[in-house]
Amino acid sequence: MSASAPTTDLPPQETAEAPAETPRFRKLFRYLVNTGLSFVVNLGLTALLHEAFGVREATSYAVALVTVFVMNFLLFRYYVFDGRTDQPGKQLATFAGTSVVFRVSEWFVFRLLHEKLGVYYLLAIILVQGTTFVIKYFVYGGWLFNRKAKAEPAEA
DSSP states (O other), rough: OOOOOOOSSSSOOOOOOOOGGGGHHHHHHHHHHHHHHHHHHHEEEEHHHHHHHHHHHHHHOOOHHHHHHHHHHHHHIISSSOOSSHHHHHHHHHHHHHHHHHHHHHHHHIIIIITTTOOHHHHHHHHHHHHHHHHHHHHHHHGGOOOOOOOOOOOO
């Protein structure tokens, strides 16, 4: 018999990261924070422009929507999903297109729930926004801000 170190049948120590430290959880947390910030900026800027500066409600809301759109793109690209792998102009155009598709879809589903199915309008908004919140996370994080830029052709 050799004098080797004793062996055990125990599995090696696992060094699993805490959920708050995993990249997926970090992205989800940042997405939640960004979404909350977007809501506050949207509501706050609309109210500020209307109440403090006398800008019409519809105009105030439009300015807030554009502001939040730009803010969301920048935060999604550089903070939430760190999606700097694609060309910024192309990514912005795709983000704009998906945003339009989401808004139109949300509006149609809201009308279906509220006007056709008789769901209380605030509940319909919560259902629509809650559903698209989840879908957007996967579309933006799994596709739009996760694509690799196409390699430039080699010069001859």
